[in-house]
Amino acid sequence: MLNNLVKDKNYEVMIVEDDSILAMGLESKLHKMGLTVRSMATTPEQAILHAQNNRPDLAIIDINLNASKTGIDVANYIWRNYNIPIIFLTSYYNDRIVNQAMESEPYAYLLKPCRDEELKVAINTTLHKHHFFFKSKESLNNKTEEFIYINENTKYDKTQCELFIDEKSIKLTKNEKKLFDILTK
Template sequence: MNALNQTELLRALPYARRFARAVTGDRDSGDALVAQVLGKPLPDLPARLALYAAIAQAAPPQAASSGLPQLQRHILLLTALEDLPLSDAGRVLALSDDEAAREAEAARAALRAVAATDILVIEDEPIIALDLKRLVEACGHRVVGLAASEADAVRQAQAKRPGLILADINLGRGGDGSVAVAQIQRAMTVPVIFVTAYPERLLTAEGAEPAFVISKPFEPLALAIATYQAVHGGRAPPV
């Protein structure tokens, strides 16, 4: 790690880890990618952008048959999930403003055509749950259940075998969404996106951490690209 920028790099590290996990589609692979780039000289950019750029450059090739070219996937992740202005995303990916705009528009168009999956929403606030349902259905997915408690989430997951779970952590009197997810994942392999107002609680570098975290409030496009990455993880869907 560059000693001159150590403070800035440490401050940017949680964002870099989130981006790398989304790029690879896996928590452990994402963290390994971050460790890899920290061992090498970084691009001449501000700390957060430099980490993003190094991760994008070092990311392993992804299957073209999974729907989105790698460059377009990266620009969506940077703008939608990491909330970068398009101009900064272009700097990260060595694109001009015009090139970045063209790639972003092409990526959004391609994203609308990806295969759908069945989604279980774990959320105790009815309005938020219905909003999540509306947004993921607008992306072409199917919501097979809305669960407001740990017990209901586990029951519905066992009965409906979703292809993806969207989960809040704080379920009020219904318990803890992360506890429900842990119990579900002991019985089946299913990708999970946590949607929370407190993402820092899930990225502490202590204990088990999720691969995908979206901050509340979120943009619909952020949810769309996160569901894509969680389901496909840069890999071709099964046939």
């Protein structure tokens, strides 16, 4: 059982791993920690479909999925569309890959092979921080207003990720869009 923060909750996890044997091993570890593995995906397409249909509480994603899309692409999509927290668990590490991975706002980046204790701490930290920032899973789905009005002549379109000043669209950088996305949840 996971100690501390998540012991009394029934958290559901999605595993995205192209190696079925590694995925089953990770599933076994997570079960021993008291977590429910809601879905396992071996391709980017399966992962996106599982995220859409199941809305897990956490996604543990490998970066190299031996497909045209990477785990980073999957993470970007599911974070952007569903605010599902991400932990990367991968054997790939270099500055370029880590920088690309950081664009999807992961809560943790772990290298394989990973000790059970490291995984446990990363999961605890991820779920705690995500709950702290977003308060509850239900509040993530309450997107009632399309615009956030900053002042009388400035508004932000949440659906299009655009800032308007005096009805004129202002080009935002990727980081600015992410900041607005976080602030408007």
